[in-house]
Amino acid sequence: MRVNFTVNGRPQDADDVWEGESLLYVLRERMGLPGSKNACEQGECGSCTVRLDGVPVCSCLVAAGQAEGRDVVTVEGLADFAKQRAEHGGCAAGACGTSLQDAQQWQARGTDSQTGEGTQLAPIQQAFIDAGAVQCGFCTPGLLVAADEMLERTPNPTDADIREALSGNLCRCTGYEKIMDAVRLAAARQGEAV
Amino acid sequence: MDFLRPASWEEALAAKAEHPTAVPIAGGTDVMVEINFDHRRPEYLLDLTRVADLYEWEVGEENVRLGASVPYTQIMENLRPELPGLALASHTVASPQIRNRGGVGGNLGTASPAGDAHPALLAAGAEVEAESVRGTRLIPIDAFYTGVKRNALAPDELIRAVHVKKADGPQQYSKVGTRNAMVIAVCAFGLALHPETRTVRTGIGSAAPTPVRAKTAEEFLNAALDEGGFWDNGKVITPSVAKQFADLCAAACNPIDDVRGTASYRRHAVGIMARRTLTWTWESYRGTAARSEGVA
Numbered sequence: 001m002r003v004n005f006t007v008n009g010r011p012q013d014a015d016d017v018w019e020g021e022s023l024l025y026v027l028r029e030r031m032g033l034p035g036s037k038n039a040c041e042q043g044e045c046g047s048c049t050v051r052l053d054g055v056p057v058c059s060c061l062v063a064a065g066q067a068e069g070r071d072v073v074t075v076e077g078l079a080d081f082a083k084q085r086a087e088h089g090g091c092a093a094g095a096c097g098t099s100l101q102d103a104q105q106w107q108a109r110g111t112d113s114q115t116g117e118g119t120q121l122a123p124i125q126q127a128f129i130d131a132g133a134v135q136c137g138f139c140t141p142g143l144l145v146a147a148d149e150m151l152e153r154t155p156n157p158t159d160a161d162i163r164e165a166l167s168g169n170l171c172r173c174t175g176y177e178k179i180m181d182a183v184r185l186a187a188a189r190q191g192e193a194v
Numbered sequence: 195m196d197f198l199r200p201a202s203w204e205e206a207l208a209a210k211a212e213h214p215t216a217v218p219i220a221g222g223t224d225v226m227v228e229i230n231f232d233h234r235r236p237e238y239l240l241d242l243t244r245v246a247d248l249y250e251w252e253v254g255e256e257n258v259r260l261g262a263s264v265p266y267t268q269i270m271e272n273l274r275p276e277l278p279g280l281a282l283a284s285h286t287v288a289s290p291q292i293r294n295r296g297g298v299g300g301n302l303g304t305a306s307p308a309g310d311a312h313p314a315l316l317a318a319g320a321e322v323e324a325e326s327v328r329g330t331r332l333i334p335i336d337a338f339y340t341g342v343k344r345n346a347l348a349p350d351e352l353i354r355a356v357h358v359k360k361a362d363g364p365q366q367y368s369k370v371g372t373r374n375a376m377v378i379a380v381c382a383f384g385l386a387l388h389p390e391t392r393t394v395r396t397g398i399g400s401a402a403p404t405p406v407r408a409k410t411a412e413e414f415l416n417a418a419l420d421e422g423g424f425w426d427n428g429k430v431i432t433p434s435v436a437k438q439f440a441d442l443c444a445a446a447c448n449p450i451d452d453v454r455g456t457a458s459y460r461r462h463a464v465g466i467m468a469r470r471t472l473t474w475t476w477e478s479y480r481g482t483a484a485r486s487e488g489v490a
């Protein structure tokens with residue numbers, strides 16, 4: 001079957017989608033967007049977290065057909081998504097966003113990274129780099145999407161808010177402390193910017 | 195496999211009548227796991243996420259009519275005053291991502307003895323609104339669970355909503371697991387005080403082939419509270435009464451040994467949770483009674 005939906009602000013379609021296929025599979029294997037990770041395929045790890053009509057969900061548990069006509073934001077579009085939110089309070093579908101090609105080639109190059117190239121990152125992405133919250137990086141995309149949404153809803157989160165919002169995301173490397181630091185840092189910077 | 199995508203409730207019922215083997219999919223948090231792991235290859239998937247009615251709820255005089263697909267997150271955020279037990283239970287389900295998708299209709303569809311909505315529904319009192327092209331019926335929650343992962347739905351029926359009695363007193367939900375998030379209950383216990391009818395109702399999860407009420411324990415406690423005039427005098431419940439209630443709740447279990455826990459541990463834990471939730475709710479009842487009626 002064919003599925004039409006919006007990915008990172010741009011209309012997309014996928015053909016020959018098997019009816020039992022997950023949204024995660026369509027994003028990774030059909031659209032060439034491997035940012036959302038596939039680890040457990042059973043909702044346990046959160047590394048496949050995307051926003052579906054604004055709501056964080058495990059894309060491994062969304063049937064591709066259920067995404068028809070919906071709006072999906074993946075980690076590849078997070079930088080632009082955060083930028084639009086900061087500058088215009090959001091974006092009408094199609095008017096801005098990240099093209100599939102740009103999304104496929106998107107790489108995290110923070111202003112502090114060794115390349116020094118300075119692709120613009122979402123504040124939460126920059127905070128993860130600055131706080132040293134990325135080790136192997138497998139859990140990072142899901143955590144970024146979940147943490148960004150939490151900061152949108154809860155600008156001044158307590159530690160309990162952060163733990164709760166990230167309780168569906170597993171990390172096997174960091175021990176979570178640096179991740180907590182990163183989210184606190186992003187929240188503090190967000191507070192200064194207002 | 196065919197993907198059926200009804201745009202309205204009527205279309206969904208018609209599709210289920212035409213294809214009784216179709217597997218409904220709402221939040222997908224049970225169904226997709228089975229498909230991803232090849233445990234299930236349905237001929238038809240019946241997507242319910244386009245049926246807007248299923249995401250709505252109405253707060254009536256006596257009941258909340260909770261649409262089958264209202265996600266747990268919405269229940270926690272919007273229905274805490276009316277459905278405190280179910281809101282507490284919802285909060286213990288999995289993680290935010292899962293709670294944003296999954297709901298009570300799916301929990302009832304799966305009818306796992308470990309489903310967290312069940313003890314809360316049993317304790318509060320509820321009816322499942324099942325509908326097919328043949329008509330609508332209300333299934334009392336006590337009659338809904340018919341076996342391990344089996345429920346009373348006919349092949350052509352879908353769950354439209356659950357009618358849950360609005361709380362008329364304190365409710366609690368308690369769950370044993372290895373950590374706070376993302377945990378299937380080793381066992382769970384829901385308790386609701388119903389001061390209007392001067393009754394107490396319970397619900398036990400993961401400690402029998404189906405979710406069950408501890409009816410003998412309820413009868414014992416109802417009689418003990420009545421005899422002692424507790425509902426009026428608001429006294430602390432006698433420890434021996436609480437203990438007897440806890441023992442009877444443990445006796446209502448028919449648990450098994452499995453990877454999550456042994457049968458005897460489950461029985462023991464249910465007794466502890468019964469005593470604790472009774473104490474918590476009763477303390478809260480005494481507090482409100484003292485404020486509203488001046489009872490010490």
Ligand SMILES: Cc1cc2nc3c(=O)[nH]c(=O)nc-3n(C[C@H](O)[C@H](O)[C@H](O)COP(=O)(O)OP(=O)(O)OC[C@H]3O[C@@H](n4cnc5c(N)ncnc54)[C@H](O)[C@@H]3O)c2cc1C
Binds near residue numbers: 044219
């Ligand atoms: C990582 C993870 C952790 C979990 N943790 C918990 C937990 O802690 N506690 C808990 O209780 N559950 C847990 N679950 C299970 C699951 O999230 C719940 O059972 C949830 O309520 C299912 O709702 P859903 O809308 O996603 O159901 P779906 O997966 O869409 O459907 C579940 C079943 O119900 C049927 N169904 C759905 N809607 C209807 C309807 N309207 N009419 C008739 N049949 C219908 C489906 O055909 C299917 O058989 C967990 C799942 C995952 C993946």
Ligand code: FES
Binds near residue numbers: 044046047060061
């Ligand atoms: S891959 Fe989806 S939650 Fe793990």
Ligand code: FES
Binds near residue numbers: 173
């Ligand atoms: S950084 Fe390796 S899993 Fe989190």
